[in-house]
Amino acid sequence: MLSSDFIRNIISRDVEVKKNQGRVHTRFPPEPNGYLHIGHAKSICLNFGLAAEYEGLCNLRFDDTNPSKENVEYVESIKSDVKWLGFDWGDRELYASDYFEQLYQYAVQLIKEGRAYVDSLSAEEIRDYRGTLTDPGKESPYRNRSVKENIDLFERMRRGEFKDGAHVLRAKIDMASPNLLMRDPTLYRIRWVSHHRTGVQWCIYPMYDFTHCLSDSIEGITHSICTLEFENNRPLYDWVLDELGVDCHPQQIEFARLNLSYYILSKRKLVELVTGGFVTGWDDPRMPTISGLRRRGYTPGSIRSFCERIGVAKRDSMVDLALLEYCIREDLNKSTPRVMGVLRPLRVIIDNYPKDQVEYLNAANNPEDPAMGTREVPFSRVLYIEKEDFQEIPQKKFFRLAPGREVRLRYAYFIKFVRVVKDEQTGEVVELHCTYDPKTRGGDSPDGRKVKATLHWVSAPHAVAAEVRLYDRLFLRPNPEAEKDGTDFKTYLNPDSLKTLTPCRVEPTLSGSPPGSRFQFERLGYFCVDPVDASDEKLVFNRTVTLRDQWAKIQKAQQHR
């Protein structure tokens, strides 16, 4: 076993002592009320990973007990995201709503045993009766209704004789419990809402605490893994199963949910970003959703690797975004073809290059992997280079193109600066004139002369226009939710999280690239063809992540000096 964490320790021990006959059966139980995000990926990798490691099974179970917030769009997105991440639930696509009848019968059993009652207090009254953190609650006047009356009322609740909120079914536990969840928790409420799967079949719906443990039990789950905030619910989880005397009593184990710096992983807040138009949708490449990361160009493997590296523990933590970026670079570096594209084009004229000549130069598709072959890149008298690769008055440690300098054009020639042409009005650099050394074809100098920089470039007449979207972190602060003064998290939205550049110039091999295809633009970063907005006529690239950038660090250090 590669990784060791407290959950795997528990399960290993259980398997060793043949608990559950040595069987391991987990489940991933999303509520279909939003899209999955990278925090869910942690749970998915954990639950499906455990099942795989211990040769067990993992169910996909939708926890769909609150029809007013759930819908099929979410169900479909969740299925496709889990699948995309590389996991398979076989024929075990399950729904808590499939157990509604069974759950109802369990509730009846609880009533018959005198462990549940129909309460007719209003929601506000129930809140008042619950007490506070320090004061015990008091018992509802309806708490001692007879079993017969409770059964009658509960049946009529099901039949639809009452309005929303008229009655609820409550467990009869202990109104003085120091654990508020044990103060007669609600088990069923009346909701005249159509359910995305059961339609109008039901007007009463079971609550999470009643549903979850029993669904686990029904499915034969051995280890029910959830996040820390459910730790308080565990006594209730166990209470329900114990009172009902079910055969299968899974063990609930809680771990800390993921927090990622410069992002937000609260479903409620992500919904807010989507509905408020702060992003273009759930799959906006700036979103930490699985669909957003996918559109951004992240690979399933990189996300799985990330989830392995962050580990599993019980302490609240904030994982550095840099780790996620490390994982995607690591994956893409090995697998992605190199290509040249100029984001902010600056025209360069090679004065001594024959006017109508075109040469095709050989370029490696991936220096990391010769098996990926080579391609021919056209070179001509007029080229584009990156604006930031020229400085008229070079700053310290800048060793790209500048007056008097010679640099290499990748896979092409050494070129030497001749003169700069500026806009008379603005003083802006509009064009460069250079000369090339024909003896350096391919990028090597026969006289062994060295050059300090290699630039990427594109032949102007052959270049293909493209739109490039530069994405950056969504928030300015590492933890936008933690600002104590009550500031709204949206205050810290990064105004530069998206920069759209157009027209950019990319090498001709890129025309017609299929949606979703990934490339490394040399010296810039990893990009993928946007699966939504790109078309045959229009190339659109999303920047997945930049390359590590030593030069950017030097510049930053110089600024701070």
Added chain:
RNA sequence: UGGGGCGUCGUCAAGUGGUAAGACACAGGAUUUUGGUUCCUGCAUUCGGAGGUUCGAAUCCUCCCGCCCCAGCCA
């Protein structure tokens, strides 16, 4: 101020009485036709704090401090 959890490097995280793994980040250096990659090197005499037990403590005990969760007919 009730109850339940958690505190090990900047960030994650192993460690379960025998003398602080690993990863990311960071800092140097080597290689390099991507200021990329790769490769070396460095990076917690110390585990929230204070006492105690022990030959020996991050691990056991006591007290203290800090952070998170719970008062939905949400999950």
